[in-house]
Amino acid sequence: MLASGRRDARADAALTQMVEALRSARRAPNGADLLREYVPQLLSIDAEAVLPVFVTTSREREMPLEADEVLHLLQGHDSLVLSFLEDLVVNKQAAPRHCAKLGMAYVAKVEEELSLPGAQRMTQTRTKLLRFLEEAAGVDAELLPKLAALQLHEERVILCGREGRHREALHILVLDLNDLSRAEAYCRLVMARELQRPGATDVSVFSADLPGWARGVVFGPKKPNSGDKALDGFQDATSAARDHAERARPLMLLLQILLEAHEGAAAKPEEHKKVAAEYRDAVLSLLMGYAAHRDLPPNEVLGCLPANWSLEGISDYLSKCARLCLHRQRASMLEENLSSMAYLKTFSAWAKERMRKVNITLDKCCPVCNKRFVDKDSVGKAFVAYPNETCVHFACKEHPSICPKTGKNFSDNLSVYCHALSVGQDEQS
Ligand SMILES: [Zn+2]
Numbered sequence: 001m002l003a004s005g006r007r008d009a010r011a012d013a014a015l016t017q018m019v020e021a022l023r024s025a026r027r028a029p030n031g032a033d034l035l036r037e038y039v040p041q042l043l044s045i046d047a048e049a050v051l052p053v054f055v056t057t058s059r060e061r062e063m064p065l066e067a068d069e070v071l072h073l074l075q076g077h078d079s080l081v082l083s084f085l086e087d088l089v090v091n092k093q094a095a096p097r098h099c100a101k102l103g104m105a106y107v108a109k110v111e112e113e114l115s116l117p118g119a120q121r122m123t124q125t126r127t128k129l130l131r132f133l134e135e136a137a138g139v140d141a142e143l144l145p146k147l148a149a150l151q152l153h154e155e156r157v158i159l160c161g162r163e164g165r166h167r168e169a170l171h172i173l174v175l176d177l178n179d180l181s182r183a184e185a186y187c188r189l190v191m192a193r194e195l196q197r198p199g200a201t202d203v204s205v206f207s208a209d210l211p212g213w214a215r216g217v218v219f220g221p222k223k224p225n226s227g228d229k230a231l232d233g234f235q236d237a238t239s240a241a242r243d244h245a246e247r248a249r250p251l252m253l254l255l256q257i258l259l260e261a262h263e264g265a266a267a268k269p270e271e272h273k274k275v276a277a278e279y280r281d282a283v284l285s286l287l288m289g290y291a292a293h294r295d296l297p298p299n300e301v302l303g304c305l306p307a308n309w310s311l312e313g314i315s316d317y318l319s320k321c322a323r324l325c326l327h328r329q330r331a332s333m334l335e336e337n338l339s340s341m342a343y344l345k346t347f348s349a350w351a352k353e354r355m356r357k358v359n360i361t362l363d364k365c366c367p368v369c370n371k372r373f374v375d376k377d378s379v380g381k382a383f384v385a386y387p388n389e390t391c392v393h394f395a396c397k398e399h400p401s402i403c404p405k406t407g408k409n410f411s412d413n414l415s416v417y418c419h420a421l422s423v424g425q426d427e428q429s
């Protein structure tokens with residue numbers, strides 16, 4: 001080692017010079033040929049030293065070789081390939097196939113890191129892989145089997161989420177990761193994205209610091225003080241959501257998975273991380289927290305619950321649903337009555353306006369031209385009447401809303417129609 005160390009001192013200098021020469025050769029007319037010729041030689045001497053030849057900074061974009069040819073040259077040097085692909089991604093020059101390759105490269109490196117004795121579950125490369133899976137384009141479900149084999153559950157959740165495979169993602173969160181709080185946060189994130197909540201796409205379900213609206217309220221670290229809070233921020237925006245059939249209903253999926261887990265844990269307790277009773281409690285907490293949520297309609301929920309569950313156990317849930325549904329029904333009845341009241345008031349205001357009339361007598365003159373409305377032969381001319389009963393010839397009208405005599409503008413005189421439900425309009429008109 002020492003001998004080679006001493007020899008390296010001189011060789012290193014030569015190597016550095018050669019790398020520098022190749023870096024500048026990228027801009028030379030025959031750069032591509034030089035790289036093709038000398039890179040393999042350099043690789044055989046010291047693979048790590050070659051990277052600067054291919055890694056670009058934002059100022060130097062020149063690279064005479066296509067990314068795929070560089071990858072071909074670097075073949076067999078996994079860490080170089082990985083760094084080169086990372087560089088492509090950072091500089092936004094990566095095609096989807098490069099992203100897919102980088103995903104594979106990360107997974108291979110994670111596998112290597114995890115196989116080391118005393119390895120931590122969360123390695124540096126895993127952190128990179130997680131972020132990469134959340135952001136990069138071109139990564140698809142092909143990675144899933146490999147991730148499953150390595151038990152990289154967090155990565156699987158992110159990938160399933162990207163692919164819209166919410167049931168699978170929730171299944172992993174509940175059964176493999178045994179993290180109900182994240183499962184709930186996952187549901188809330190999916191719902192927020194469906195409602196196109198600003199910023200919802202930038203939040204990672206595994207973020208250590210989830211925003212308040214994404215945090216679980218049923219399975220969160222702190223005890224929920226009121227189950228009604230679970231609906232916060234999701235009830236009002238219902239109309240903004242897409243059609244029922246198109247929408248993913250993550251809460252319904254979570255409920256089904258918890259019920260399956262409950263059954264599974266009763267049959268094979270050794271394969272589950274919680275006992276059946278705990279899954280049952282989770283089901284009841286979820287139902288209480290999201291009672292009468294639009295994604296958990298009570299009629300469907302009752303169809304899912306095991307027949308052998310006692311009515312007593314779900315009575316709290318049922319009474320809460322009944323209360324909330326009754327409230328909604330009353331609210332809609334109230335709306336209906338208010339709207340028919342508005343109609344009647346508008347109709348009566350309209351009828352009252354229609355009853356108003358002006359008298360045009362033989363001697364009445366138009367205030368604009370001072371001529372009469374009725375000529376010698378008793379033929380009337382077209383005229384306009386303003387709400388203050390000023391009349392002018394149709395031809396003399398300058399503005400349909402402004403009285404030419406008083407200058408009063410009647411354009412905002414729509415209050416009776418627009419505010420049919422406000423108090424006191426009747427008395428005013
Ligand atoms: Zn006139």
